[in-house]
Amino acid sequence: MANIRVAITDDQVLFRRGMASIINTFENISIVLEADNGRILLDSLQNFEPIPDVVLLDLSMPELNGIETTKLLHVHYPSIKIIILSVYGEDRFVTHLMELGVNAYLFKNVEPEEVERAIRTVIDKDFYFNEAFLNAMKNRLTNKRQKITLTDNIPSTLTSREMEVLSLICKQRTAQEIADQLFISVRTVDGHRNNLLEKTGARNSAGLVLFAIKHRLIDPTELL
Known part of the structure; x- marks a missing residue:
């Protein structure tokens, strides 16, 4: 190592x-x-x-x-x-x-x-x-009044495969683990991740998880 x-x-x-x-x-x-x-x-x-x-x-x-x-x-x-x-x-x-x-x-x-x-x-x-x-x-999410922003429709632009990859990223799966679970290559996983970063404006995987939580695509309690 x-x-x-x-x-x-x-x-x-x-x-x-x-x-x-x-x-x-x-x-x-x-x-x-x-x-x-x-x-x-x-x-x-x-x-x-x-x-x-x-x-x-x-x-x-x-x-x-x-x-x-x-x-x-x-x-x-x-x-x-x-x-x-x-x-x-x-x-x-x-x-x-x-x-x-x-x-x-x-x-x-x-x-x-x-x-x-x-x-x-x-x-x-x-x-x-x-x-x-x-x-x-x-x-x-519980205490803050949600504002309508230009990013509210972003989730609708994500493909079903991108949503799958996003869900697995939120569960802290590595690129190899995601590839194995979805029967795709690591290179393809990286491509989906890059598309997610571009569409959401996130800086990194942490930002993608934050995006998923804020848009209620995943419940934070599920990640505990």
Whole structure:
């Protein structure tokens, strides 16, 4: 198994170094870069080879916060998976960050085992959703008045095969697992996924799941 390279960005030095020490104990996972804020992270990445596979990113930082850093990472380093580590548990923070295209959102009080699971899952399946996120989405759908938007008719443009692929993505199946279940090639699965991304405007698989939940194509409780 290839080593997973991780960067961690957090202005709380004690938390950052403690988390780095924990992550370095995970098998085939290592911290290759530490930064105090998003600006230092981006400056460091300019001459960093090979770039990290995953960035653990604090939401509230000086200089450049997690939201702005996420946007810039998408532009300059789209292959990097982004896991937000935050003390903010409000539903609006969770769903907003997922809409921006992060691959996972974890609260800072999670167990180390969940951090490891999230890192491995975003590498393997592009996103990691835990119970906290899915409950946040359920709450948002329950409490927020639904607005009519130009995207409301998007689900009707999806083919039956695209809907099948979307459903399996939501269940965190890998491309190979989807291909095996639908008796198609991985290349065909990737084609359907790319079509889904284009039609929905999602940035990644996490965005596709968010789209499916928001349009009530899948119940978040089914994913728990």
